[in-house]
Amino acid sequence: MSNPTAAMLVIGDEILSGRTRDANMHHLAQELVKVGIDLKEVRVVSDDAPAIVAAVRALSEGFDQVFTSGGIGPTHDDITADCIAEAFGRNIDVRDDARALLAKAYGARGVELTEARLRMARIPDGAALIDNPVSTAPGFTVENVHVMAGVPSVFQAMVASVLPQLTGGTPLLSQALRVMRPESEIAGPLRDLAGVYDDLSFGSYPFQANGVYGAQLVVRGTDGARIDAAMIALQEAFPDA
Amino acid sequence: MSNPTAAMLVIGDEILSGRTRDANMHHLAQELVKVGIDLKEVRVVSDDAPAIVAAVRALSEGFDQVFTSGGIGPTHDDITADCIAEAFGRNIDVRDDARALLAKAYGARGVELTEARLRMARIPDGAALIDNPVSTAPGFTVENVHVMAGVPSVFQAMVASVLPQLTGGTPLLSQALRVMRPESEIAGPLRDLAGVYDDLSFGSYPFQANGVYGAQLVVRGTDGARIDAAMIALQEAFPDA
Numbered sequence: 001m002s003n004p005t006a007a008m009l010v011i012g013d014e015i016l017s018g019r020t021r022d023a024n025m026h027h028l029a030q031e032l033v034k035v036g037i038d039l040k041e042v043r044v045v046s047d048d049a050p051a052i053v054a055a056v057r058a059l060s061e062g063f064d065q066v067f068t069s070g071g072i073g074p075t076h077d078d079i080t081a082d083c084i085a086e087a088f089g090r091n092i093d094v095r096d097d098a099r100a101l102l103a104k105a106y107g108a109r110g111v112e113l114t115e116a117r118l119r120m121a122r123i124p125d126g127a128a129l130i131d132n133p134v135s136t137a138p139g140f141t142v143e144n145v146h147v148m149a150g151v152p153s154v155f156q157a158m159v160a161s162v163l164p165q166l167t168g169g170t171p172l173l174s175q176a177l178r179v180m181r182p183e184s185e186i187a188g189p190l191r192d193l194a195g196v197y198d199d200l201s202f203g204s205y206p207f208q209a210n211g212v213y214g215a216q217l218v219v220r221g222t223d224g225a226r227i228d229a230a231m232i233a234l235q236e237a238f239p240d241a
Numbered sequence: 242m243s244n245p246t247a248a249m250l251v252i253g254d255e256i257l258s259g260r261t262r263d264a265n266m267h268h269l270a271q272e273l274v275k276v277g278i279d280l281k282e283v284r285v286v287s288d289d290a291p292a293i294v295a296a297v298r299a300l301s302e303g304f305d306q307v308f309t310s311g312g313i314g315p316t317h318d319d320i321t322a323d324c325i326a327e328a329f330g331r332n333i334d335v336r337d338d339a340r341a342l343l344a345k346a347y348g349a350r351g352v353e354l355t356e357a358r359l360r361m362a363r364i365p366d367g368a369a370l371i372d373n374p375v376s377t378a379p380g381f382t383v384e385n386v387h388v389m390a391g392v393p394s395v396f397q398a399m400v401a402s403v404l405p406q407l408t409g410g411t412p413l414l415s416q417a418l419r420v421m422r423p424e425s426e427i428a429g430p431l432r433d434l435a436g437v438y439d440d441l442s443f444g445s446y447p448f449q450a451n452g453v454y455g456a457q458l459v460v461r462g463t464d465g466a467r468i469d470a471a472m473i474a475l476q477e478a479f480p481d482a
Contacts, residue, residue: 017274017461043283119428
């Protein structure tokens with residue numbers, strides 16, 4: 001049986017404009033590997049409602065689980081929650097359970113629950129809240145879409161809240177061998193090994209370091225003993241590695 | 242007149258598996274801003290032919306320019322060139338002009354042009370080659386899709402080769418103000434300013450630093466004087482920034 005699949009949707013003008021680097025993709029990818037959910041696609045779209053709605057629909061239909069990051073804060077450019085509601089044809093409004101979470105947290109600090117703050121309690125009908133132990137304002141899950149914050153510390157906390165509730169698969173294992181030879185010299189032996197170990201996947205990721213070409217050879221699969229055997233064969237094929 | 246639009250397609254098992262962080266997205270985003278081409282979407286897909294073909298077709302239809310990175314090397318997992326040919330219904334084979342480039346470079350180093358190396362001369366019919374001053378093996382352009390290497394130094398060199406040939410637009414300018422207050426306190430005044438300066442776009446990007454919440458407020462537009470005026474108004478609204 002194959003593993004469940006996943007996609008990620010990053011809502012990120014800041015990333016598309018080159019001002020900031022995305023950090024959440026890398027974190028989610030690492031966490032999903034551990035639980036055996038295969039991340040198959042990531043999309044980054046701008047803070048544009050039609051683009052977000054279309055991407056949510058496409059990814060929700062195409063993959064078992066979808067994780068979004070960004071656009072659920074209190075400012076006017078935070079439009080993700082409304083877009084999710086639109087994508088699934090649901091109503092959205094300030095919801096009592098989310099309002100209660102915010103009222104308690106702000107109350108404890110003696111801070112008023114303003115209209116701007118209440119925006120963070122706008123949750124589509126029927127969504128399940130995602131716990132936010134860092135800064136209270138919850139994420140939420142609608143159908144197979146998990147809507148989370150863009151601030152990395154909050155995103156990571158929400159991922160930790162969501163993942164234990166999902167059905168995972170067989171964790172994908174991998175080992176790597178760094179070979180300081182150009183890919184064009186590696187290609188033949190690597191292809192032969194990939195043919196022998198056809199239950200594993202062999203990737204070659206070239207790099208350049210101090211003017212020398214090399215490649216990171218990565219063997220992936222779900223059977224650790226098979227990967228061990230393939231790594232021994234790789235080391236024999238590239239004894240100078 | 243609005244700027245030309247662009248999308249990027251990253252072919253990257255390595256990124257989706259969490260082993261490596263993408264570096265090319267950030268570089269391309271920064272370069273496109275300078276020439277007034279609006280990067281609207283990025284997709285990361287795995288080294289899977291149907292996924293690559295579908296993404297190439299969708300992005301080529303949806304945007305003025307498409308830039309791909311990854312999967313054009315000599316190893317068996319480099320399938321991008323064949324996928325591009327399939328996406329556009331073109332034949333692909335070793336092409337004389339690309340073979341000549343490789344033969345000259347390898348010849349100068351006294352290195353044989355093996356079958357694996359010749360894979361890098363596989364170019365779809367009718368494609369224009371993209372110069373690779375770093376490591377010779379060319380990228381190529383088919384219709385509005387620019388196919389480039391994944392190694393960052395080579396990707397960057399190819400971007401530098403391609404961009405001067407494209408029609409750009411008005412460079413998007415931006416200025417930022419870092420405000421050490423939670424977004425929920427910023428939201429009201431920021432929304433008001435966004436209403437007054439409705440020819441500009443106002444973004445708020447929250448962060449957490451040493452336990453304190455703040456936000457990077459970013460004003461974007463094409464008129465530098467208007468952005469200057471908006472920044473003065475922002476500073477007046479948040480005098481503690």
